[in-house]
Every structure is written in C-alpha cells, then in structure tokens.
Amino acid sequence: xxxxxxxxxxxxxxxxxxxxxxxxxxxxxxxxxxxxxxxxxxxxxxxxxxxxxxxxxxxxxxxxxxxxxxxxxxxxxxxxxxxxxxxxxxxxxxxxxxxxxxxxxxxxxxxxxxxxxxxxxxxxxxxxxxxxxxxxxxxxxxxxxxxxxxxxxxxxxxxxxxxxxxxxxxxxxxxxxxxxxxxxxxxxxxxxxxxxxxxxxxxxxxxxxxxxxxxxxxxxxxxxxxxxxxxxxxxxxxxxxxxxxxxxxxxxxxxxxxxxxxxxxxxxxxxxxxxxxxxxxxxxxxxxxxxxxxxxxxxxxxxxxxxxxxxxxxxxxxxxxxxxxxxxxxxxxxxxxxxxxxxxxxxxxxxxxxxxxxxxxxxxxxxxxxxxxxxxxxxxxxxxxxxxxxxxxxxxxxx
Amino acid sequence: xxxxxxxxxxxxxxxxxxxxxxxxxxxxxxxxxxxxxxxxxxxxxxxxxxxx
Numbered sequence: 001x002x003x004x005x006x007x008x009x010x011x012x013x014x015x016x017x018x019x020x021x022x023x024x025x026x027x028x029x030x031x032x033x034x035x036x037x038x039x040x041x042x043x044x045x046x047x048x049x050x051x052x053x054x055x056x057x058x059x060x061x062x063x064x065x066x067x068x069x070x071x072x073x074x075x076x077x078x079x080x081x082x083x084x085x086x087x088x089x090x091x092x093x094x095x096x097x098x099x100x101x102x103x104x105x106x107x108x109x110x111x112x113x114x115x116x117x118x119x120x121x122x123x124x125x126x127x128x129x130x131x132x133x134x135x136x137x138x139x140x141x142x143x144x145x146x147x148x149x150x151x152x153x154x155x156x157x158x159x160x161x162x163x164x165x166x167x168x169x170x171x172x173x174x175x176x177x178x179x180x181x182x183x184x185x186x187x188x189x190x191x192x193x194x195x196x197x198x199x200x201x202x203x204x205x206x207x208x209x210x211x212x213x214x215x216x217x218x219x220x221x222x223x224x225x226x227x228x229x230x231x232x233x234x235x236x237x238x239x240x241x242x243x244x245x246x247x248x249x250x251x252x253x254x255x256x257x258x259x260x261x262x263x264x265x266x267x268x269x270x271x272x273x274x275x276x277x278x279x280x281x282x283x284x285x286x287x288x289x290x291x292x293x294x295x296x297x298x299x300x301x302x303x304x305x306x307x308x309x310x311x312x313x314x315x316x317x318x319x320x321x322x323x324x325x326x327x328x329x330x331x332x333x334x335x336x337x338x339x340x341x342x343x344x345x346x347x348x349x350x351x352x353x354x355x356x357x358x359x360x361x362x363x364x365x366x367x368x369x370x371x372x373x374x375x376x377x378x379x380x381x382x383x384x385x386x387x388x389x390x391x392x393x394x395x396x397x398x399x
Numbered sequence: 400x401x402x403x404x405x406x407x408x409x410x411x412x413x414x415x416x417x418x419x420x421x422x423x424x425x426x427x428x429x430x431x432x433x434x435x436x437x438x439x440x441x442x443x444x445x446x447x448x449x450x451x
C-alpha cells in the first residue's frame with residue numbers, strides 16, 4: 001500500500017543535487033568551510049609529513065587520528081552488525097525500521113575509518129598491499145586490515161538493496177537480497193574478531209598503557225563495549241534522524257519507534273552490567289586495587305562509575321518506567337563513555353607517566369572534524385535520496 | 400578456607416563473577432515488563448497457540 005508521503009520521498013530522491021541556491025543552507029556553508037580547512041591540512045600532511053601538522057613524536061606515535069577516528073569510529077559503527085544480527089539472525093523483525101540507518105551508519109563509519117587511517121599512515125596507494133601483495137600474517141594490524149576490508153564489503157552488500165531500489169534495478173536487487181544473510185553471518189564473525197583485535201593491539205604495550213586500563217582482557221573489553229556502543233549509537237542516530245528527516249519517515253513506523261528504543265535500551269542495560277563486572281574482574285586479575293587511590297585511579301573510577309554504572313542504571317530506570325526520552329539521553333551519555341574509554345586507552349592513559357604529554361594540535365582536530373563532517377554529509381545525502389528511513393512503495397513488505 | 404580462597408586473586412575474580420551473575424539474573428527479572436510477564440511462553444513447552 002502506497003502512502004502519499006512515500007511517493008513524494010521517492011519522487012524527490014531522483015534528483016542528484018538540488019538547485020545551487022538551495023545548496024546555500026547554514027549546514028552546507030558550515031560543512032564546506034570545515035571540509036575546506038581539513039583538506040588543506042591533509043594536503044600539508046601529505047606534502048610535508050606528520051611532523052608538520054601533528055604533535056606526534058617517538059613517545060606518542062598514535063594520537064587523535066588513531067584514538068578518535070579509528071578506535072571510536074570502529075566502536076560506534078558497531079550498530080551495523082548489531083542490528084543486522086538482530087533482524088536477520090535472531091529474527092526480531094520489529095527492529096527492521098532501524099536496520100538500514102544502522103547499516104548505513106556502520107558502512108560510512110568504517111569507510112571513514114579507512115580514510116582517517118590513510119591520512120595517519122601516509123602512502124595511500126599502498127592500501128591494497130596487505131590484501132594482495134604483502135602478507136604480514138604475524139601482525140595484529142594485518143588481521144585488522146583484512147577484517148576491515150572484508151567487513152566493508154559485507155556492509156556494502158547489506159546496503160545494496162537500498163541502492164538498487166533507488167536506481168530501480170529490480171533484478172540486481174533480487175540477487176543481492178539473496179546474499180544478505182550470508183553477508184550478515186560473515187559480518188558478525190568479522191566484527192567479533194576485529195573489534196577485539198583492535199583491543200589486542202594494546203596487548204603489545206604493557207608498560208605504556210596505565211595498569212588500570214591494561215589487562216589481558218582488553219580484547220574482551222573492546223568486544224563487549226562495541227555491543228554497547230552499537231546499541232547506544234543506533235538509539236542516538238535514530239533520535240537525530242527522526243528529528244531531522246521527519247518527512248522521510250514511514251507514518252506507520254513512526255509511533256512504534258519509542259518501543260524499539262526501549263527494547264534497545266534494555267539490551268544496552270544488560271550489556272553494560274556485564275561490562276561493568278568484567279572491568280572489575282580485570283582490576284582483580286592484576287591486583288591493582290591500590291592504584292584506585294591515585295589521580296589516574298580517580299579518572300578510571302569516573303569512567304567506570306560515571307559512564308558504565310550510571311548509564312546501566314539509567315537505561316534500566318528508563319525501561320522500567322517506559323521513559324523513551326531517558327533512554328535516549330542515556331544513549332548519548334553511553335556514546336560519550338565509549339569515546340572516553342577509547343581515548344583513555346589510546347591517548348590519555350597511554351604513556352601517562354611521561355613528563356611531556358601529547359596534546360593534539362589544532363590541525364589534528366581540524367582533520368578529525370573534517371572526516372566526521374564528510375561522513376555526516378554523506379549520510380544526509382543518501383538518506384534524502386535512498387529508501388533508508390522508509391520502505392520503498394514498490395517493495396513494501398518484501399524483504 | 401573460604402576466606403583463604405577469597406584472599407587469593409582467583410578467588411576475588413570468582414567472587415566478582417558470581418556477584419555479576421547474580422546481578423545479571425536480578426536485572427533480567429527487574430527489566431521484564433508487565434506485558435512480557437503476561438505473554439504466554441513460545442516454544443516447545445507452551446506456544447501461544449497451546450495457551451489458548
């Protein structure tokens with residue numbers, strides 16, 4: 001059954017770009033400025049090296065671009081595999097309205113992780129080396145490179161039906177839909193492995209990461225917290241999407257979104273509870289109780305109590321009282337907590353005892369904001385054209 | 400003996416894990432909404448159809 005709203009959305013989506021005057025919105029002007037500054041910095045980085053634009057040195061070889069763009073980017077893009085497994089593998093069909101936005105967020109998240117990594121590593125033409133030419137099979141980075149390459153392919157396959165619906169390629173859509181479950185299973189396996197592998201990278205630095213964050217359980221922490229990040233990010237992203245792209249929503253799905261948010265909040269509360277106890281098992285395993293009384297210990301307590309225990313209780317309260325707004329606020333708090341955790345491990349608690357600490361330069365921030373802005377702009381461009389927040393009228397109920 | 404086990408590292412880990420498991424089960428109970436409690440159980444031992 002077609003709705004006038006959907007028909008209008010499909011008709012509007014055919015235009016690749018609006019007229020030039022319509023492009024001059026405050027968001028576009030801001031985005032163009034940020035991207036312009038970022039691209040200039042990227043040009044300087046490739047022309048004159050990392051030292052020209054970053055505050056990185058031999059003590060701090062990984063900075064904001066790895067800590068935020070890569071570690072936070074991968075964790076917050078976990079919504080893709082969480083929602084794909086929820087709908088395709090566990091058969092919870094009622095979460096389908098949140099599936100495509102989550103896959104799109106995941107796909108763009110990973111794509112821009114690769115872009116940021118190329119800016120950090122340099123020599124971008126060698127990106128294909130780990131896949132086709134140079135097999136560093138003993139390196140965790142080799143594992144991460146392969147996983148990201150394969151997982152991006154899986155997510156592309158999962159998102160292809162939306163692209164083909166937009167283009168009107170019915171045969172191609174029918175073929176790619178058949179691959180979806182296979183791509184989802186492969187995607188879940190790959191995500192499990194590379195989310196934890198990113199944590200495993202830090203197992204190589206036992207003397208450099210503060211003992212309260214360093215643990216043999218880091219891979220487990222990274223994987224469990226990626227589930228939390230994925231759930232929180234789906235709630236956060238759906239909250240923003242449903243405000244900004246209200247005209248794109250399916251009228252019959254809009255009222256049920258609160259119920260879906262409560263369901264995700266419940267899952268997040270349970271995952272946070274598990275993560276909270278795992279963190280304390282990590283402290284007990286290495287017997288670092290005395291370090292909790294130091295300034296870094298207070299910082300650790302702030303992370304674990306303020307951004308793990310508190311969101312866990314708030315999610316539970318929100319679910320119990322059926323308060324979707326509280327769950328949405330808590331999702332935002334949780335996203336902040338995940339960012340704090342990844343920055344703690346890679347930047348703040350990394351070489352914490354050095355006299356001269358690493359503080360990112362303004363140019364590092366400019367590139368990070370540029371990458372995020374391009375990601376958000378692409379999400380906006382795609383959502384306004386392809387059937388992401390609504391079902392295409394010709395494929396209603398056909399999955 | 401119990402105190403000795405608890406004093407050891409592994410003992411503390413197991414205690415935290417046990418408390419976590421208890422909290423997990425309690426949490427599942429707390430988070431069950433009234434509709435979920437009333438919903439007839441699906442599966443082998445009692446499908447929605449059988450409940451009728």
